[in-house]
Amino acid sequence: MTWDLVFQILPWALPVLALVWMASLKPTSRFAEKYGINLRAVYCPSCGKKQSRVRSPKNYEEAMFGGSTCSACGTRMNKYGQKKDG
């Protein structure tokens, strides 16, 4: 393998590795809450209603960092389905 090839692959490999890493973050950390990717279905922590994957963000924070508001009971949660205060 020549260095030429390495530098051809690197710009593609790094974003892919970053995405894989972000998807594997533990939902408990504040960092993951902001920048993590949740590929699993999210259920409302209060009433158990499955949250739609296609979100209509209610505010800036939801638009930027994910999370949703339950359409059935109005509970706010982050993208991992953990209840949020406020």
Ligand SMILES: [Zn+2]
């Ligand atoms: Zn709910």
